[in-house]
Amino acid sequence: MGTVTDMRPDTLYRRQTVECAKRSNAFVFDYMSDYLTMMDVLARSITHGLAHACSITPLQYRLMLRLLTEDAATTHDLADQLGVRMSTISVAVSKLVDRDAIARSEDGSDMRTVHLSLTANGRKLLDCADEVAFATMQDYWGSLTREQFDAASESSILAAERHSHLRFENGLLRLDTALVDTVMISRRLTAHALQAYGLSVNDFRVMLALRIIGRSNTTANVAHFLFLNSSDITSCLKNLNARGWLERERSKENRRIRSLALTEAGNDELIRLMPVVFDALHETCHSDDDLIRTHISAARDLVARRRQRSEF
Numbered sequence: 001m002g003t004v005t006d007m008r009p010d011t012l013y014r015r016q017t018v019e020c021a022k023r024s025n026a027f028v029f030d031y032m033s034d035y036l037t038m039m040d041v042l043a044r045s046i047t048h049g050l051a052h053a054c055s056i057t058p059l060q061y062r063l064m065l066r067l068l069t070e071d072a073a074t075t076h077d078l079a080d081q082l083g084v085r086m087s088t089i090s091v092a093v094s095k096l097v098d099r100d101a102i103a104r105s106e107d108g109s110d111m112r113t114v115h116l117s118l119t120a121n122g123r124k125l126l127d128c129a130d131e132v133a134f135a136t137m138q139d140y141w142g143s144l145t146r147e148q149f150d151a152a153s154e155s156s157i158l159a160a161e162r163h164s165h166l167r168f169e170n171g172l173l174r175l176d177t178a179l180v181d182t183v184m185i186s187r188r189l190t191a192h193a194l195q196a197y198g199l200s201v202n203d204f205r206v207m208l209a210l211r212i213i214g215r216s217n218t219t220a221n222v223a224h225f226l227f228l229n230s231s232d233i234t235s236c237l238k239n240l241n242a243r244g245w246l247e248r249e250r251s252k253e254n255r256r257i258r259s260l261a262l263t264e265a266g267n268d269e270l271i272r273l274m275p276v277v278f279d280a281l282h283e284t285c286h287s288d289d290d291l292i293r294t295h296i297s298a299a300r301d302l303v304a305r306r307r308q309r310s311e312f
Contacts, residue, residue, distance in 0.1 A: 009282050013292045017278045021271050031296045032274065033208040035281070036190070036201065037226060038299040041306070042140060042183045049132040054125060058184055059084065060092050061129045065167060065177060067102065067118040068126060074115060083163065083188055101125045130177070137176040143305070144298055151294035156182045158285035186284040193280035197273065199239070202228070204277060206236045207245070207270045210262045217260050227306060245269055 008014075013028075020028040043058070050056050063078050079089040093116060096102040101122035105115050118126070141149055156178040160166050164181045167174040191201050209225045210217065219237065223230045237260070240246035245266025248258040262270065287295065 009279070009286070011282075011287075011289045011292060013289060013296075014275065014278055014282070018275050020274045028274065029208055029211050029270075031300065032277065033205065033212060034299040034303045035296060036205050036208070036277075038302050039183060039186055039190075040201075040205070041227060041302065042136075043187055045136050045139075046133065046180055046183065049136050050129055053132050054128040056096075056125065056129060057092065058180065059088070060096055061126075061133070062164075062181065062184065063089065063092060064096070064101065064118060064122055064126050064129070066165075067116060067122070069165065069167065074113060078116070081164070083185070096122065099125070133180050134176045137179050140179075140302075143302060147294055148298040148301075151291050152179065152298065155285040155287060155291060155295065158287075159185055162285065182284060186281060189280045189283050190277060193276050194273070197276070198243075199273075200236065202226075202233060203236045203239055204270075204273060206233055206240065207262060207266060207273075210246070210260060211267060211270055214261075218258070219260065222260060240266065243269075 016025045017028050017032070019025050046058055050058060050061055054061075059082065062082060066078055066081055067073060075086060075089050075093055078093070079086045082089065093102060097104060099121065100119055103117050103119050105117065106113070141152070144152060153175055156175060157166065157173070159182040160178045163185045164178075167177050187201065194201060194204055205226055206222060209222045213221065213225055219230045219233065223233050226233070237246060241248065243266075245263055247261050247263050249261075285291075
């Protein structure tokens with residue numbers, strides 16, 4: 001797989017993203033914000049559901065899925081397949097071994113190699129996680145139009161084929177776990193792309209929010225716009241402020257309140273990073289303009305509904 005910046009999709013949406021500084025392309029910031037918000041909402045729903053019902057993380061769920069079809073894999077195999085560090089996989093595996101969900105066995109021909117396999121308890125745990133994944137995705141799919149559902153299905157299949165593997169059960173494709181994979185793959189690729197610039201995905205989302213909602217906004221307003229708590233963006237604001245991309249001013253009406261705004265340098269950096277993030281998202285499944293348009297409509301609908309629920 002090439003690096004994100006090597007991918008230069010020739011789509012109308014990418015050209016508009018590259019030229020987002022033009023007044024005519026200002027809508028690009030809105031759709032990018034809504035799409036990242038949709039991915040965040042889905043990821044948090046999956047994470048919360050798995051933690052509450054099964055006491056596992058999305059990564060542990062996804063590695064158990066690999067062992068379901070690739071019995072006797074190694075930690076190196078799993079790290080490579082899931083695109084995470086060996087240390088990260090090792091921690092996830094150790095916790096599952098402690099729960100008797102995964103068994104370790106030494107390779108008879110190479111004592112340094114340890115194979116992993118799913119135990120009976122692991123299969124029960126996987127059944128529990130499958131129910132969570134299905135319920136979460138069913139709730140999301142229920143909010144989509146037919147066109148949006150078809151686009152989500154196609155993209156999930158493309159993403160699984162590129163970065164993971166398709167899961168079949170009784171001869172039928174499991175779209176729910178493919179979509180879980182897609183959400184997590186998209187977040188990983190986006191996070192990796194921004195990490196090269198010393199930013200987190202939420203750092204970037206805060207920059208987008210400040211650009212969209214304008215000056216004289218408080219921490220609470222920005223967090224509300226992103227469906228986060230104020231504490232979730234405290235480190236983001238510190239990072240952006242340290243880089244000179246954020247300015248804070250005390251309100252004349254209430255000195256205890258500080259308004260937030262992007263500096264000129266911060267706005268310039270946001271414009272520079274827009275294609276970087278677009279390419280990371282595009283790397284997930286290589287969507288064409290029609291798929292991108294449909295994904296954007298789904299994201300905007302989801303965000304609009306959540307905003308309406310939170311305001312009335």
